[in-house]
Amino acid sequence: FLPHLVASMEEVQETYIMVKPDGLQRGLVGEIISRFEKKGFKLTGLKLFQCPKQLAEEHYKDLKAKPFFPKLIEYITSGPVVCMAWEGVGVVASARKLIGVTNPLQAEPGTIRGDLAVQTGRNVVHGSDSPENGKREIALWFTEDEICQWTPAQAPWLRE
Numbered sequence: 001f002l003p004h005l006v007a008s009m010e011e012v013q014e015t016y017i018m019v020k021p022d023g024l025q026r027g028l029v030g031e032i033i034s035r036f037e038k039k040g041f042k043l044t045g046l047k048l049f050q051c052p053k054q055l056a057e058e059h060y061k062d063l064k065a066k067p068f069f070p071k072l073i074e075y076i077t078s079g080p081v082v083c084m085a086w087e088g089v090g091v092v093a094s095a096r097k098l099i100g101v102t103n104p105l106q107a108e109p110g111t112i113r114g115d116l117a118v119q120t121g122r123n124v125v126h127g128s129d130s131p132e133n134g135k136r137e138i139a140l141w142f143t144e145d146e147i148c149q150w151t152p153a154q155a156p157w158l159r160e
């Protein structure tokens with residue numbers, strides 16, 4: 001195991017998690033929030049939001065050249081999304097594991113996509129893929145005053 005990977009797993013990070021419009025329409029918001037809450041991560045931002053096309057395009061700018069890009073933008077802007085910021089030790093990679101791989105049919109049972117979705121184009125949830133993108137995406141979707149710093153009562157029971 002590479003030392004820098006171990007270091008990044010032990011550092012406090014932030015990640016942007018979003019329930020996509022299908023997750024909201026299918027009544028999965030509570031279930032999805034619950035998975036991150038139960039794991040022990042800290043919610044620092046939460047809102048229901050109708051995403052403008054321009055923001056969706058900025059969020060997914062790395063995928064602009066993909067053939068599915070127009071459909072992706074249509075999907076993400078097709079109804080309100082639930083925007084969340086989560087904080088914790090190693091939260092970026094851990095959240096990606098909780099979410100499961102992009103194609104829900106290949107996602108492991110026990111993951112959000114593995115348990116709750118069947119198609120890549122309707123995969124119910126987004127999670128940042130690196131600590132840098134976590135910061136970038138939280139800054140993109142939230143204003144500074146929408147992020148709350150607080151200490152969960154359970155903190156000493158989660159980490160020694």
Ligand code: GDP
Pocket residue numbers: 063068071072101102120121122123125126127129
């Ligand atoms: P993620 O990080 O697991 O969400 O996956 P990517 O960053 O590769 O893609 C972003 C999102 O674009 C995915 O979550 C899907 O909603 C969508 N997407 C990716 N690949 C495809 C595809 O082949 N077809 C369609 N329709 N959507 C895709």
Ligand code: MG
Pocket residue numbers: 129
């Ligand atoms: Mg991605």
